[in-house]
Amino acid sequence: MGEAIVITSGKGGVGKTTTAANIGTSLALQGKKVCLVDTDIGLRNLDVVMGLENRIIYDLVDVAIGRCKLHQALVRDKRFDDRLYLLPAAQSSDKTAVTPKQMKKIIGELKQEYDYVIIDCPAGIERGFQNAIAGADKAIVVTTPEVSAVRDADRIIGLLEKSPIEPPKLIVNRIRTNMVQRGDMMTVDEVASVLAIEVIGIVADDEDVIKASNNGEPIAMNPNSKSGIAYRNIARRILGESVPLQQLDGGPQGMFTKLKKFFGVKV
Amino acid sequence: MVKMQNVMIKGTKDGLLLSLDDKCSYSELLEELKEKLSFHKKADVAPNSVHVRIHTGHRFLSEQQKKQVLDILSQDKSLKVQSFEADVILKEEAEQLWRESEVQMICKIIRSGQILDIKGDALLIGDVNPGGIIRATGNIFILGTLKGIAHAGYNGSEDAVICASRMKPTQLRIADVYTRAPDRDEGQFGEPECAYINDSKQIMIEKMVVLKNLRPNLNRFVEGGF
Numbered sequence: 091m092g093e094a095i096v097i098t099s100g101k102g103g104v105g106k107t108t109t110a111a112n113i114g115t116s117l118a119l120q121g122k123k124v125c126l127v128d129t130d131i132g133l134r135n136l137d138v139v140m141g142l143e144n145r146i147i148y149d150l151v152d153v154a155i156g157r158c159k160l161h162q163a164l165v166r167d168k169r170f171d172d173r174l175y176l177l178p179a180a181q182s183s184d185k186t187a188v189t190p191k192q193m194k195k196i197i198g199e200l201k202q203e204y205d206y207v208i209i210d211c212p213a214g215i216e217r218g219f220q221n222a223i224a225g226a227d228k229a230i231v232v233t234t235p236e237v238s239a240v241r242d243a244d245r246i247i248g249l250l251e252k253s254p255i256e257p258p259k260l261i262v263n264r265i266r267t268n269m270v271q272r273g274d275m276m277t278v279d280e281v282a283s284v285l286a287i288e289v290i291g292i293v294a295d296d297e298d299v300i301k302a303s304n305n306g307e308p309i310a311m312n313p314n315s316k317s318g319i320a321y322r323n324i325a326r327r328i329l330g331e332s333v334p335l336q337q338l339d340g341g342p343q344g345m346f347t348k349l350k351k352f353f354g355v356k357v
Numbered sequence: 358m359v360k361m362q363n364v365m366i367k368g369t370k371d372g373l374l375l376s377l378d379d380k381c382s383y384s385e386l387l388e389e390l391k392e393k394l395s396f397h398k399k400a401d402v403a404p405n406s407v408h409v410r411i412h413t414g415h416r417f418l419s420e421q422q423k424k425q426v427l428d429i430l431s432q433d434k435s436l437k438v439q440s441f442e443a444d445v446i447l448k449e450e451a452e453q454l455w456r457e458s459e460v461q462m463i464c465k466i467i468r469s470g471q472i473l474d475i476k477g478d479a480l481l482i483g484d485v486n487p488g489g490i491i492r493a494t495g496n497i498f499i500l501g502t503l504k505g506i507a508h509a510g511y512n513g514s515e516d517a518v519i520c521a522s523r524m525k526p527t528q529l530r531i532a533d534v535y536t537r538a539p540d541r542d543e544g545q546f547g548e549p550e551c552a553y554i555n556d557s558k559q560i561m562i563e564k565m566v567v568l569k570n571l572r573p574n575l576n577r578f579v580e581g582g583f
Contacts, residue, residue: 241469241487241488242469244468244469244470244486244487244488244489245468245469245470245488247468248468248469248470248471248489249470251468284484284486284487284504285486286466286484
């Protein structure tokens with residue numbers, strides 16, 4: 091019996107889909123059997139990020155209303171032998187086409203076969219969110235170090251606490267090291283102290299992530315990229331390993347800079 | 358046999374005090390009240406000029422019974438009933454009073470979009486995040502950081518105070534006075550502070566120690582101590 095993890099954030103554009111794709115990829119790379127589920131009906135993206143768009147025949151709504159069998163709708167990712175599948179969202183319906191009850195049933199079925207079911211949640215707190223969390227056992231909240239994103243994450247955590255899901259874990263995404271050093275961006279510690287939940291990973295802002303997504307190849311497949319490693323580390327933490335958080339400093343610092351910092355001079 | 362008086366009328370400087378005996382039967386009481394009033398009617402005074410307080414001792418009067426008593430008293434136009442008093446109250450009322458004087462202890466984080474409503478005083482062990490609201494009819498004490506909105510004295514009590522280990526609110530509300538948090542430097546935080554309404558109806562934020570003088574009735578447990 092596998093585990094269903096929902097990736098959510100409240101605010102849009104903080105990297106839920108990218109995170110879901112990369113965590114799924116990393117878990118598959120670790121040898122686990124993974125199914126990605128896109129619940130963003132009407133605005134599906136996960137298939138594009140995974141590069142599987144052209145192979146979709148049936149979708150989530152078809153499964154929910156019984157137009158096809160569950161296994162017919164699953165798209166296999168050839169790059170990972172038999173370990174990574176995607177259940178795509180429908181593009182032509184809207185969120186109300188599926189009910190939380192139907193979602194729960196589908197996720198329940200998937201958990202029988204897969205080690206991990208990664209659910210990509212749409213932005214917002216309405217029906218789409220309710221659908222996404224319906225079948226989940228665990229939740230990962232993604233936020234960026236921006237006040238608005240943190241505020242929405244806080245709201246989402248509040249809603250998750252009311253559901254039977256375990257206390258959520260936090261990913262701080264898109265950290266711009268140079269801005270943090272200048273004091274223009276919240277630090278990971280500041281974000282974590284507001285939200286008061288366990289941090290399961292931090293990911294630096296990286297242009298390569300966008301490039302990789304555009305090419306339909308999740309960055310986690312690239313072992314030389316720092317953000318790719320960050321996602322792989324998150325997967326290892328999900329599997330129960332204790333991996334220290336990445337050090338995010340913008341290149342080597344000179345002795346003089348360190349000294350100035352030590353004496354409290356603004357660098 | 359000497360007949361006991363069930364209805365006693367006393368004159369005080371605020372008007373008349375009607376003491377109704379709590380041992381006799383209710384119907385007896387009404388009879389005697391009627392009798393006493395018919396005797397009293399002879400006095401010739403302006404309407405509504407005599408203020409009357411009614412004390413029923415250990416007898417609990419229902420709303421209907423109160424109305425009956427009022428009806429009898431209204432025969433005399435000069436009387437104006439100000440209040441009913443008794444040494445007893447309903448269990449529900451007592452429980453409510455007790456609840457409102459209790460300090461309710463809550464251990465959680467009030468997150469964005471969440472509202473915590475408390476009857477009486479609230480002691481929150483945890484933070485109020487931006488977008489979260491803590492609301493109490495009494496005082497609010499926060500062992501943690503107040504970053505959202507706190508509303509003390511929700512039902513209009515202006516004596517209520519808000520205390521927090523770290524005061525960084527978006528808004529403070531006490532009774533019907535609202536205020537935006539003052540703009541302050543990050544360095545000034547750290548010390549526990551309290552907010553209260555001053556004489557000119559403004560919310561003030563000061564160090565916690567001033568409370569001792571401003572709201573001495575916050576001391577509830579020291580009798581016999583110290």
